[in-house]
Amino acid sequence: MAVKVAVIGAGAAGLFAAAQLLRRGISVDIYERNDRVGKKLSITGKGRCNLTNKCTPAQVFENVVTNPKFLFSAINSFTPDDTIEYFERLGVPTKEERGRRVFPQSDRAADVVKALEKDVTSRGGNIRLNTRVLAVNRLGAKAEAIYEGGSERYDCVVVATGGASYKGTGSTGDGYSFAKALGNKIITPRAALVPIYLKEDVTSLAGLSLKNVTATISSPGRADISMFGEMLFMHRGVSGPIILSLSSLCAGRVNERGEFSSASLLIDLKPALDEEKLDRRIVRDLSEGHTKAIKNVLPALMPKSLIPFVLKQAGISPERRACDVTARERESLVATVKRLNFTPSHLGGIDEGIITSGGVDVKQIDPRDCKDKLADNIYFIGEVLDVDALTGGYNLQIAFSTAYICARGIAERYNSAQ
Numbered sequence: 516m517a518v519k520v521a522v523i524g525a526g527a528a529g530l531f532a533a534a535q536l537l538r539r540g541i542s543v544d545i546y547e548r549n550d551r552v553g554k555k556l557s558i559t560g561k562g563r564c565n566l567t568n569k570c571t572p573a574q575v576f577e578n579v580v581t582n583p584k585f586l587f588s589a590i591n592s593f594t595p596d597d598t599i600e601y602f603e604r605l606g607v608p609t610k611e612e613r614g615r616r617v618f619p620q621s622d623r624a625a626d627v628v629k630a631l632e633k634d635v636t637s638r639g640g641n642i643r644l645n646t647r648v649l650a651v652n653r654l655g656a657k658a659e660a661i662y663e664g665g666s667e668r669y670d671c672v673v674v675a676t677g678g679a680s681y682k683g684t685g686s687t688g689d690g691y692s693f694a695k696a697l698g699n700k701i702i703t704p705r706a707a708l709v710p711i712y713l714k715e716d717v718t719s720l721a722g723l724s725l726k727n728v729t730a731t732i733s734s735p736g737r738a739d740i741s742m743f744g745e746m747l748f749m750h751r752g753v754s755g756p757i758i759l760s761l762s763s764l765c766a767g768r769v770n771e772r773g774e775f776s777s778a779s780l781l782i783d784l785k786p787a788l789d790e791e792k793l794d795r796r797i798v799r800d801l802s803e804g805h806t807k808a809i810k811n812v813l814p815a816l817m818p819k820s821l822i823p824f825v826l827k828q829a830g831i832s833p834e835r836r837a838c839d840v841t842a843r844e845r846e847s848l849v850a851t852v853k854r855l856n857f858t859p860s861h862l863g864g865i866d867e868g869i870i871t872s873g874g875v876d877v878k879q880i881d882p883r884d885c886k887d888k889l890a891d892n893i894y895f896i897g898e899v900l901d902v903d904a905l906t907g908g909y910n911l912q913i914a915f916s917t918a919y920i921c922a923r924g925i926a927e928r929y930n931s932a933q
């Protein structure tokens with residue numbers, strides 16, 4: 516009799532696992548609580564979907580924040596190159612951007628979702644939309660999915676319900692309760708890749724994007740953590756790729772509510788210039804500006820909206836004439852441009868997290884195929900697991916790689932034709 520598997524959740528991991536199972540001749544029902552598949556996937560990468568990172572498995576591990584060792588088999592079995600090849604074959608040509616980030620050439624996440632959905636449906640996968648699974652049980656050598664209005668038996672159930680952030684996309688943490696009921700430990704879910712809120716009023720900076728800057732979180736008694744790249748000011752804090760990544764490295768610097776006790780966010784606005792070069796550049800700008808107020812000279816060096824913050828921290832009046840600026844004031848200006856200082860107050864909450872850190876404890880999951888060691892025919896893949904990575908396409912790669920080894924493991928287990 517044909518092997519039958521239920522996949523719970525039609526996100527990145529669930530759709531890809533289903534496609535891989537179907538490819539191996541296994542029949543699949545996918546349960547999705549939403550009225551469409553891939554709701555979160557369709558908003559990834561600001562609607563462009565950074566689907567992986569063109570790097571080696573070793574470089575993936577360097578960017579995994581939680582439990583990189585668990586992912587060793589998964590990432591080595593299905594690598595970033597495999598992801599690119601898979602999507603190219605499905606008719607989604609890709610392109611590489613800054614930081615080796617890979618996107619569809621069309622810049623449309625919707626194309627990635629459509630391609631995955633077609634790979635599933637064209638192979639006979641049965642997608643049950645608007646069907647929320649309420650529990651997953653083990654029944655001897657079988658497993659059971661209980662959903663609103665019924666239940667069904669399967670050879671295996673694959674839980675791909677995602678994390679607990681961006682709940683509007685359908686990932687509300689249901690997989691955690693399934694795992695808990697089976698006896699698994701859940702590592703307390705918390706937001707990762709979140710904005711950092713600031714104590715200062717930065718409303719006037721909202722929308723300002725800074726490219727090629729270095730942001731550093733500095734806390735007493737701890738090594739500084741720095742990232743180079745792009746960041747963005749919001750009404751009450753900061754976000755953008757380097758801030759999101761920094762936020763994931765703040766464990767131990769915040770309390771359980773995500774509040775910083777004592778820390779600074781230092782922004783180097785000109786990382787390419789050392790203090791000496793920067794001073795020479797400022798001397799030149801000031802002498803060219805000569806009779807102008809300094810606030811009207813600095814736009815050559817930095818965005819206009821930042822000038823009041825920089826001058827205030829440097830202790831220089833915005834109206835001071837360029838020719839009157841003293842060597843000491845210039846020194847203070849250089850120091851401020853290299854270390855513009857803000858005070859982090861807290862990390863964004865779980866619903867603002869691009870991903871969830873925490874989840875099903877990987878100690879109880881077999882790293883070779885993502886099988887639950889406590890429930891032989893139940894598997895957990897993707898973000899529901901206690902794994903998370905920095906920005907750059909690594910999180911989707913984790914979803915695809917864990918889905919791949921799971922499908923391969925189920926197929927090998929039931930001796931299906933490859």
Ligand SMILES: Cc1cc2nc3c(=O)[nH]c(=O)nc-3n(C[C@H](O)[C@H](O)[C@H](O)COP(=O)(O)OP(=O)(O)OC[C@H]3O[C@@H](n4cnc5c(N)ncnc54)[C@H](O)[C@@H]3O)c2cc1C
Pocket residue numbers: 523524525526527528529546547548549552553554555556558559560561564565566567646647648649675676677678680681684685686687688689690868869870896897898899907908909910911912914
């Ligand atoms: C705004 C945003 C941008 C992002 N951009 C990127 C990016 O560019 N690159 C990158 O690598 N990562 C990105 N991520 C992270 C990435 O989207 C996730 O890591 C990835 O989607 C996880 O895949 P998953 O399949 O495990 O979970 P999900 O994609 O969350 O899918 C889970 C699915 O399960 C369904 N579900 C949940 N519970 C049930 C239930 N009880 N019954 C039935 N169905 C259920 C949900 O509705 C959902 O469709 C981004 C995340 C966000 C929020």
